Amino acid sequence: MALKLIIGNKNYSSWSLRPWLAMTALGIPFEEILVPLDAPDFKDRVRAHSPAGKVPVLIDGEAVVWESIAILEHLAERFPEKNVWPSEPVARAHARSLATEMHGGFGALRSVAPMNLWRPVEPRTLPEAALKDVRVLVRRWGEARRRFGEGGDFLFGAFSGADAMYAPVATRIRTYAIEVDEVAAAYVEAIHAHPAFVAWKEEGLKETGVLPEDEVDWPTVKRV
Structure with missing residues (x-):
């Protein structure tokens, strides 16, 4: 089935x-x-x-x-x-920890920078709480890439469930032109270049339904 x-x-x-x-x-x-x-x-x-x-x-x-x-x-x-999670036990434990942290955290950033794939890339002033979330993200991504990222462009080298959990945040980094370091910026690019994400975004850009609560420029709806 x-x-x-x-x-x-x-x-x-x-x-x-x-x-x-x-x-x-x-x-x-x-x-x-x-x-x-x-x-x-x-x-x-x-x-x-x-x-x-x-x-x-x-x-x-x-x-x-x-x-x-x-x-x-x-x-x-x-x-x-x-291999939803990395096969090596230490990397797998780290990936699960990162994924769970994403599931329950970073609320300040999520609340002021909702995922909106059709919004043009334009900067938005973020409050300190959201900037703190960004700094934590950059540290988490950097640590995972340094410790486990050899052999690929994703947090644990090959694409895993941890990358799936962080992909929406990567879109926020790009959409709102949030400044991050080189490691984080390269990771954001890797997410956007993955064929599965490209396919998702292509379908998203064809949609017509508008959610005002996710349009930070409301009542203006900006679309690429």
């Missing part, structure tokens, strides 16, 4: 991007079901699959998994050969 992944708008839904990107990049086949975030019956349609009423939701036969980090862990168990 094919896996099904229920997601929201590709332009805006950072949480949906995470498992979609992981599954696509790692070659895990699935059926995509997109429920627009602004649909009047959004909650009802998603709750038909998940009690949380939020996207993403993974349906794997009788197993229903919500929350991006839980989906990644389910995929790691279900498809061990796909």
Whole structure:
């Protein structure tokens, strides 16, 4: 039975991007079901699959998994050969720690710099709390690249679940022209150049639904 992944708008839904990107990049086949975030019956349609009423939701036969980090862990168990996490134990522990920190942290940056793929690259003044988040991100990325990044352009060399978790933040760094060091800037470029991310963004740019809360220039909607 094919896996099904229920997601929201590709332009805006950072949480949906995470498992979609992981599954696509790692070659895990699935059926995509997109429920627009602004649909009047959004909650009802998603709750038909998940009690949380939020996207993403993974349906794997009788197993229903919500929350991006839980989906990644389910995929790691279900498809061990796909290397959702690094195979080396120390690197794997580090990757899981980074992914979990992303899942529960960096709220200040996320709140003032929402993922918005169609917004032109333009700087935005960030409050100190968001800048602090950026400094932490730069340290985390730099440490992972130095310790485990040999052999590839991603945090642990090859693309992994940790990169899927941080991909939406990489889009924020670019969209809002946030200054980072050379290591972080190269990582942002690597995420944007990955074929799976390119495919996601191409579809996101075709969307028409607008979410005012994710348009920092509202009531103006800027599009590339």
